[in-house]
Amino acid sequence: MGIEAASKQTQLIIDFLIIGAGVSGLSCAIALRRVGHRVVVVEREKEIGQSDVGRGVRLPPNLSKILYRWNLKSEVSAFAAKSKQIQISRLDTGDRLGDHYWDDEVLRETQGEFLFGHLADLRKMMYDVAVGQGATVRLGTTAVSVDPKRREITLDSGETLTADVVIGADGAFGLVRPLLLNEQGIQEATKPTMCMYSATVPKALVEKDPQSKHFYEPKVISMFSFFGNNQSVISHPTGGLPCFTFTLFRRPHDEYESSHSEGMRAALESVVPRLRNLGPMISQPRRFPIFEHPPLEDWLADSGRVVVVGGAAHPIPTGSTQQYAMGLEDAAVLAKLFSHLATDSQITDFLYAFQELRQPRAQAVLTSETGVIHYMGMPNCPDQEARDQAMQEKHKAGGDLFSGDDESAEWAEIKTVFGYDAEDEADNWWVTWGLLKARSSFNDGAQHVFATSPS
Numbered sequence: 419m420g421i422e423a424a425s426k427q428t429q430l431i432i433d434f435l436i437i438g439a440g441v442s443g444l445s446c447a448i449a450l451r452r453v454g455h456r457v458v459v460v461e462r463e464k465e466i467g468q469s470d471v472g473r474g475v476r477l478p479p480n481l482s483k484i485l486y487r488w489n490l491k492s493e494v495s496a497f498a499a500k501s502k503q504i505q506i507s508r509l510d511t512g513d514r515l516g517d518h519y520w521d522d523e524v525l526r527e528t529q530g531e532f533l534f535g536h537l538a539d540l541r542k543m544m545y546d547v548a549v550g551q552g553a554t555v556r557l558g559t560t561a562v563s564v565d566p567k568r569r570e571i572t573l574d575s576g577e578t579l580t581a582d583v584v585i586g587a588d589g590a591f592g593l594v595r596p597l598l599l600n601e602q603g604i605q606e607a608t609k610p611t612m613c614m615y616s617a618t619v620p621k622a623l624v625e626k627d628p629q630s631k632h633f634y635e636p637k638v639i640s641m642f643s644f645f646g647n648n649q650s651v652i653s654h655p656t657g658g659l660p661c662f663t664f665t666l667f668r669r670p671h672d673e674y675e676s677s678h679s680e681g682m683r684a685a686l687e688s689v690v691p692r693l694r695n696l697g698p699m700i701s702q703p704r705r706f707p708i709f710e711h712p713p714l715e716d717w718l719a720d721s722g723r724v725v726v727v728g729g730a731a732h733p734i735p736t737g738s739t740q741q742y743a744m745g746l747e748d749a750a751v752l753a754k755l756f757s758h759l760a761t762d763s764q765i766t767d768f769l770y771a772f773q774e775l776r777q778p779r780a781q782a783v784l785t786s787e788t789g790v791i792h793y794m795g796m797p798n799c800p801d802q803e804a805r806d807q808a809m810q811e812k813h814k815a816g817g818d819l820f821s822g823d824d825e826s827a828e829w830a831e832i833k834t835v836f837g838y839d840a841e842d843e844a845d846n847w848w849v850t851w852g853l854l855k856a857r858s859s860f861n862d863g864a865q866h867v868f869a870t871s872p873s
């Protein structure tokens with residue numbers, strides 16, 4: 419087992435310089451190396467995972483599918499656990515609203531699995547794979563400026579690095595997104611609309627509490643979701659680690675005056691005891707603001723050679739299920755396109771194709787993920803009562819929450835979001851547009867050889 423090179427390798431090898439070794443940056447490094455390009459990544463952290471304390475993650479099927487395609491299933495299985503069920507309850511009373519069991523048939527269709535893990539483990543695995551494949555990853559290295567025209571970045575040491583393409587994988591608050599916002603005259607959001615508390619709770623402590631040990635009792639590995647009045651909680655095992663992931667979304671975001679621990683304690687005051695009891699077991703909760711970021715019109719700088727991916731391109735609320743998946747999908751599409759590179763003149767075209775393919779998908783997922791957070795934390799009101807009643811009726815009748823009814827909106831959404839195939843989308847673009855364009859420039863007399871196969 420282990421990573422495999424892609425069957426389609428680039429004819430023209432170029433240099434990519436990636437700012438940021440988060441999930442998106444490492445995904446791009448792996449994907450671009452797989453098709454034969456040279457890659458250098460700069461990351462300000464001295465050690466991968468240094469800042470990932472208390473960050474359990476969900477890895478949805480559209481993410482795991484890509485890693486499996488790259489032949490990394492055994493590497494993923496080494497740290498991740500497979501989710502079998504979601505239990506949904508009221509946050510204040512603990513009353514059960516419904517259950518969902520992952521259906522093998524659905525998951526087979528998506529070609530992935532729904533997994534739990536720890537962010538540090540995911541990133542370390544990806545770092546090892548990227549380096550093993552020949553990417554240069556320079557840790558403890560901070561980019562302080564980017565010159566899009568020269569395709570050059572300056573490091574805090576004063577050193578400059580240039581490449582054919584610079585990729586901003588430096589997150590929503592990095593260097594490259596503001597540069598693009600500025601070029602496009604777009605004002606960044608300044609005030610958070612929500613916040614998210616995140617922590618891991620030691621399994622040994624949870625198991626000692628008679629009311630909370632329930633989280634570890636089920637025979638199947640479950641995600642617990644609690645719907646409350648302007649707040650909601652998601653908790654699940656942290657892959658194979660002996661701790662439990664705890665994520666609390668809260669609106670409005672008005673608690674910057676308090677410390678992270680005080681804020682979380684206050685948020686837990688009126689919740690069901692089995693969750694409230696977790697509060698004292700959490701030693702280092704972290705609070706993250708959630709902003710509603712304005713969309714970038716273009717993911718490329720005007721120079722055409724600096725592009726953003728992942729959180730820098732399309733920030734999705736912190737703690738939601740899809741952001742890492744979006745970074746991986748970006749990487750898979752980018753690399754598929756650049757596997758067809760034959761001439762320098764195609765570089766900017768491919769970056770625009772990347773944007774064209776990824777923007778609608780990222781916007782659709784952003785809308786759906788934001789909707790999920792608002793749905794879970796719907797304020798107490800007649801709509802919320804109707805929601806709870808409908809869920810409870812279905813549950814009492816023995817129905818699965820996402821019943822598998824082909825007509826249901828939830829089912830359709832699961833199929834669209836989880837079933838999406840990033841690499842197929844890129845292949846389709848190449849067959850429909852890329853080859854055509856390549857052939858027409860060949861007919862115009864360009865001196866290069868074109869690939870004739872889409873895969």
Ligand SMILES: Cc1cc2nc3c(=O)[nH]c(=O)nc-3n(C[C@H](O)[C@H](O)[C@H](O)COP(=O)(O)OP(=O)(O)OC[C@H]3O[C@@H](n4cnc5c(N)ncnc54)[C@H](O)[C@@H]3O)c2cc1C
Nearest residue numbers: 438440441442462475476561589616728729737740741742
């Ligand atoms: C607690 C928590 C839980 C989450 N859970 C999930 C989840 O379950 N599923 C999910 O999909 N998403 C989740 N998210 C959302 C997720 O964090 C972000 O949306 C995601 O991190 C974006 O990934 P990225 O690689 O694009 O950017 P980032 O993760 O922000 O990575 C950017 C990287 O760039 C580096 N960097 C930044 N600036 C520079 C510079 N100037 N020079 C060098 N390096 C630089 C940073 O150190 C960082 O390593 C969670 C977030 C949090 C906080």
